[in-house]
Amino acid sequence: MLAIGTLAKRTGTKVQTIRYYEQIGLMPEPGRSEGGQRRYGPLELDRLAFIRHSRQLGFSLESIRELLDLSDSPERSCAQVDAVAQKHLHEVEARIARLEALRVELKRMIGECRADRVANCRILEVLRDHEECLSDHDRPGS
Amino acid sequence: MLAIGTLAKRTGTKVQTIRYYEQIGLMPEPGRSEGGQRRYGPLELDRLAFIRHSRQLGFSLESIRELLDLSDSPERSCAQVDAVAQKHLHEVEARIARLEALRVELKRMIGECRADRVANCRILEVLRDHEECLSDHDRPGS
């Protein structure tokens, strides 16, 4: 039986994060020691490892919840699992596309600045006026 | 003099967002009508346009605050402005790199799944065990 700190170390998680996962029902309520401290077994270790690895791959906690639920029904077709992963891939690709457009625009405005005074800094000019931009970028956000 | 809703429409901002910017000191406290409603002039319009466009280019509100402060000293060298933009570019590039690694890993695991049962879904196998991954991905988060 592992104390929460040991579980945290084994999975590269912070202690508070584990308690947070419990609070939102992503980790089960574990057994307790006589004094009331959490004690974890191998099942919980595996579950937390799954959660953490999914997080490293960028899945949302909501998607992870879905994936965990699905993996409790081993007989079912994995179509839904694949759909969750596909959707996530698309979102990642969309974010890359947006960031790539940003990168191009930023690089251009930085390259155009002749490093003079603030009064005629190219970067500030572009920020003041979207007409100076080549790409469209409607929604602020990541 | 513009009411807040008009300013919002002109800049593609939500009314609450403008009030939020005022609350955190990014927009100045505007004049008020007799009845106490906010009234904006062209200076505020320009400032909000600058903020919004900077947000579209991914700058944080903290960076935007800095850029706005800097642009109040037109005589100074724009080195600091350029540094803010450079730093942001590097962060964007770092995020692209991370997302690109994610994309590769996700695409691989999706491609390897033979779309069978949950019990032997390749996606779940990879999520359970980072050893199945090719890349390293230490920190969760975008």
Added chain:
DNA sequence: GCTTGAACCTACAGTGGCTGTAGCTCGTAT
């Protein structure tokens, strides 16, 4: 057995950048 101190506990506030809601008041067109 006793003391120490690291690790644990709960509860709550804060992060960034908004967004939404409730319950009012104001402005303006007819």
Added chain:
DNA sequence: ATACGAGCTACAGCCACTGTAGGTTCAAGC
């Protein structure tokens, strides 16, 4: 004069944590 859209304040909620305060428990060393 009245209707109603637009404005007002204050506060809660989103995501995924992270940090803090103030107290309790555990395990090792003596």
